[in-house]
Amino acid sequence: MSGGMNLNLIVWRQENAGEPGRMMPYKAENISQDMSFLEMLDVVNERLINEGKRPIEFDSDCREGICGACGIVINGQPHGPKRGCTTCQLHMRSFKHGDTIVIEPWRSRAFPVIRDLVVDRASFDRIIQAGGYISAKTGSHADANAILVPKDDSDKAMDAAACIGCGACVAACPNASASLFTSAKISHLALLQQGKAEAKARVTRMIERMDLEGFGNCTNIGECESACPKEISIDMIARMKREYLKAMFAPIPQQKADAAG
């Protein structure tokens, strides 16, 4: 283990959604290259607590890049400098002694700050609630192999389903659009035989919900794709747009529209 990096942190501190926030300087001392970024913050927090100060609050859970709980803007980049990597997987060997690191929360109207680096992403749940599912009843179903899914479709569906819902795409987008997130779910379900029946109602409702939540429009900038820790392709958005057009030209059956209400 090689130890001993000293770093200057500039961190966004905000007590709650109602209070204004500000950037504050901190020192991170004797940081090992083997630490993850969040472990580095743990070390800083232990010191702050011992000094009788409030630790820097941030969300994390799995710390292995799959739950989507963590998410910090590091030097202007959501999840930091490494591609395809969540904040919790980012290790301090990506930094060097003496570096200054600017640390901020996701910034978007649809993601209000709760405290420091913790934001409220409930809007993502509400987008999924607006039809981001297949209406299969819980209980018995036909044998799983009764539905054949071509391997290629299934692989593509899996590429889309890999989204962890962290919100980095929104944080990276100059318009704060949630299109990559929404289109990943739409693509996952549209690519599978099981998801086709509801495809039109789904895309319409989800896009409506996304707009209602205050996310911006997609203007094909592509920042979302480079920030995505799961490297989800912007092609998903193109597919969503196609699905949406299809839905516009074929009116939604009445029954589905009711369910939407």
Added chain:
Amino acid sequence: MKLDAKSPEGPLARKWEKYRGEMKLVNPANKRKYTVLVVGTGLAGSSAAASLAELGYNVKSFCIQDSARRAHSIAAQGGINAAKNYSNDGDSIWRLFYDTIKGGDYRAREANVYRLAQESVNIIDQCVAQGVPFAREYSGELANRSFGGAQVSRTFYARGQTGQQLLLGAYSALMRQADLGHVEMFPRRELLDVVLIGGRARGIITRDLVTGKIERHAGDAVLLCTGGYGRVYFLSTNAMNSNATAIWRAHKRGAFFGNPCYVQIHPTCIPVSGDHQSKLTLMSESLRNDGRVWVPKKKEDLKKHPNEIPEDDRDYFLERKYPSFGNLVPRDVASRNNKEVCDEGRGVGASGRAVYLDFRDVIKRDGVKSIAEKYGNLFQMYEQITGENPYEVPMRIYPAVHYTMGGLWVDYNLMTTVPGLFAMGEANFSDHGANRLGASALMQGLADGYFVIPSTLGNFLGTVGPSKVSTDAPEFKAAEDAVRLGIAKLLKVSEKGKKTVTEFFRELGLVMWEYVGMARSEEGLKRALKTIPALREEFWRNVRIPGTGEEFNKELEMAGRVADFLELGELMAKDALHRKESCGGHFRVESQHPDGEAKRDDANFSYVAAWEWKGENAEHVLHKEELNFENAHPTTRSYK
């Protein structure tokens, strides 16, 4: 109190059918009159909440994370078992049942395990209908692989992200019910107490983790789907928020705790790299299908680069000791052997607490591309964490705490010893005996939630009938007051406290790992039983917590959880001390065969240990559920 498992009468294969044929039903029109509180949104909780809402019950769903989708089940990698026999390699419900009982070292209840194997096939159908993108063959049919200790290919998977995809499936079913207005979601809530009225669970007390507000929720039944307690070791593969608080507080309200000492230590995790370590990362067991485990024969070679150590100087100790299973021996056997070679001083890496998992030979045989296809994401994860490239240098791995087979004792209905209080998924003790097979936890969580509880809860509610309780009842007030007092007490200590929550947590973890870990001795366990209460006493005198209770405050949350771990850890040591045999994940050094293999003692320990809480200053009382094996007859587990 006599424990009644309530296993239905009759032949094993007919029990579940008979139960469902005879159980009480709730009239569809009446289901609306019942409110069910489902705590936890992992595989067990999400699938239960969605299924119950679909049946027509009012459901309230609670979780700690900001979204139900982030429950710890999301992190499961390898796969889920089901007795579909799609591979035509001789699998069957019976075989899955038998493997589970044997893998659990004959310490599980036959009736529950058989039901689990029966329902396993329905799970896959359900998940496919929901759009879970399982791996497929070119024919479009589902793909299978073999997994950890099984000789048939019955594991279904979605790349290395099976837990994620199954959870997103269950979460989407839950979101659908939320959309339809049948489920009310309560994220960022922590259960801090269970409320009993007339001896029956009628509600819960939660804390809103954003505002700190203490809330009361009433219902007709409470389902605890709150996951395992592996975090009691501080370092484990569990998520940062995994905890025992819900089940422990339920335990203190009368729910017996089953087999607390049964813990699974997973053999293939990335080793600890320093004191800063906050959690450990699992490298999926599937790697053992192709990687070979070894350490140098000679200690002098420890300083050498692994690639420079010639074949003859390598000790492939699993292949040497277990010629028929080799690197694929069950988790407990592999873990213990890894520890042993490190104890002998042959461990590799800077800490000396690791063994090599080497892919050199398979890369030579099948090529880099084929290995990348199978394990690409795992190799990448390994490199991200360690900075080393496993295509070129062998991985270093070491065992880590992974899963807890113990949990709240439940009967066949999944009901605890408190009427109306149910426990499901990893939170209960039920199906895995003393050791869980790989890919069986996901199966159990979903079987409990999608298929078991919809029947057994209906039976319970149909029996007790509808009745309203108000959150103004004195029992609610008393429970809320107790919760407030608990928080106030922590903050009071903190005024003069000097040591952070993490410092206590880490210390507890070290004690647990050292004395209640992979190899347990009478002497060590007795030492743990002295050390843990002393640490607890110090905690309640000297813990330091910043901030207040009326705001977002992660340290305060953790403090409450660590306080509970400091009690649970002691019970685990007590249970481990009383169980003088070795079985499954529980290895008592005093109970081994001359060749070092675990020695079970069926004559004296063929029972479930269910512990009853008797109050702060009283000893726990042990109750025993005798296990009867009418179908799978206990034999010595051998993997040689």
